[in-house]
Amino acid sequence: MYTYNDYIKEEKLPHIWCAGCGNGIVLNALLHALADMQIPPEEVVIVTGSGCLARLVTYPNTSTIKMLHGRVLAGATGIKLANPNLKVFCLMGDGDGATIGGNHLIHCARRNIDVTAIICNNFNYGMTGGQYSATTPYGAITTTSRYGLVEENFNMAELVKACGAPYVARCSATDVLNLRKYIIEATQKKGFGFIEVLSACVTHYGKNNKMGDAPNMMRQIDSMCVPAARAKNMTEEELAGKYITGKLVDRNDLIDFGTSYQRLREEVTAK
Amino acid sequence: MKAAITLHEKRCKGCGICAAFCPRRVYDIKPGEKVTVARPEDCIACRMCEFRCPDLALEVTKL
Numbered sequence: 231m232y233t234y235n236d237y238i239k240e241e242k243l244p245h246i247w248c249a250g251c252g253n254g255i256v257l258n259a260l261l262h263a264l265a266d267m268q269i270p271p272e273e274v275v276i277v278t279g280s281g282c283l284a285r286l287v288t289y290p291n292t293s294t295i296k297m298l299h300g301r302v303l304a305g306a307t308g309i310k311l312a313n314p315n316l317k318v319f320c321l322m323g324d325g326d327g328a329t330i331g332g333n334h335l336i337h338c339a340r341r342n343i344d345v346t347a348i349i350c351n352n353f354n355y356g357m358t359g360g361q362y363s364a365t366t367p368y369g370a371i372t373t374t375s376r377y378g379l380v381e382e383n384f385n386m387a388e389l390v391k392a393c394g395a396p397y398v399a400r401c402s403a404t405d406v407l408n409l410r411k412y413i414i415e416a417t418q419k420k421g422f423g424f425i426e427v428l429s430a431c432v433t434h435y436g437k438n439n440k441m442g443d444a445p446n447m448m449r450q451i452d453s454m455c456v457p458a459a460r461a462k463n464m465t466e467e468e469l470a471g472k473y474i475t476g477k478l479v480d481r482n483d484l485i486d487f488g489t490s491y492q493r494l495r496e497e498v499t500a501k
Numbered sequence: 502m503k504a505a506i507t508l509h510e511k512r513c514k515g516c517g518i519c520a521a522f523c524p525r526r527v528y529d530i531k532p533g534e535k536v537t538v539a540r541p542e543d544c545i546a547c548r549m550c551e552f553r554c555p556d557l558a559l560e561v562t563k564l
């Protein structure tokens with residue numbers, strides 16, 4: 231029987247993130263989900279890239295590896311295919327996962343690689359000083375959009391859904407019980423499991439957009455969320471600037487890459 | 502008492518999330534300071550502060 235404490239290196243705390251940063255909430259949810267699933271720590275690989283969130287590798291008592299910035303899913307694909315018995319968790323910032331790594335995101339979803347991918351969307355590049363990313367909303371103030379951003383952002387959950395992922399969910403970082411549930415479901419799904427967590431970079435995005443202290447910022451993020459069931463009855467105008475949350479895709483009709491490849495190999499070698 | 506609350510003070514950065522979101526107002530916090538467990542007897546052991554604390558500084562055990 232594993233407990234939460236088996237998955238964390240307590241001696242490494244306090245962690246390096248700013249007061250109120252949502253990254254810690256995601257780390258906490260992941261560790262709780264691992265304990266819930268009772269996955270032996272030695273069978274877990276946590277993969278990150280570059281950025282504040284990527285520093286997460288310091289804290290879990292599991293295998294961890296940091297890839298080049300944006301190459302989290304590429305590395306994770308290799309790990310999973312080399313040893314399909316491992317449970318591979320890809321933790322990315324929105325810069326890492328959707329901007330510099332956007333190409334890997336769409337193809338990993340399309341190829342249906344059996345990993346769990348979590349993007350902690352704090353709407354900017356936190357580590358390098360709050361520049362805009364591909365998920366920064368139109369009009370937002372960032373270090374590189376002082377008068378407001380003139381680009382539209384990706385709707386990541388919809389993007390990954392369109393690429394054919396069998397599991398997609400989205401929630402805010404304060405929605406902790408659902409977050410933990412989604413991590414478990416995404417892990418148990420044979421195929422690409424994707425979760426977008428709407429999170430707070432208090433130090434840059436929050437300050438730049440005058441969102442107040444950590445609790446205030448979290449509340450504002452919560453107020454941007456609309457549960458999928460409620461969104462169904464809302465107009466496009468009403469949904470402008472909102473994020474539809476909940477379990478958005480849950481399919482069992484797709485075969486993951488690893489399984490298809492193994493089948494083909496068996497067929498070819500049997501000849 | 503319905504719950505025992507452990508606050509790892511070294512880890513707390515005083516963000517105020519636990520205090521703001523606690524449904525029973527168990528915590529007090531002053532700007533720039535760490536949180537204090539002011540009213541532990543009011544805790545209903547929902548554990549939401551434990552899961553929401555970004556610094557893994559809280560543990561709530563149901564009694």
Ligand SMILES: Cc1ncc(C[n+]2csc(CCOP(=O)(O)OP(=O)(O)O)c2C)c(N)n1
Binds near residue numbers: 324326327
């Ligand atoms: C190839 C490469 N380009 C640029 C950088 C600089 N860099 C480091 S972290 C980062 C952005 C990280 O932002 P995000 O992934 O959103 O994570 P956050 O810091 O917000 O958690 C960038 C651009 C780098 N390390 N490597």
Ligand code: SF4
Binds near residue numbers: 253356357
């Ligand atoms: S800079 Fe932003 S993302 Fe980085 S640790 Fe601080 S609050 Fe978190």
Ligand code: SF4
Binds near residue numbers: 512519536557
């Ligand atoms: S949520 Fe955690 S870090 Fe923030 S004030 Fe409460 S105990 Fe401290």
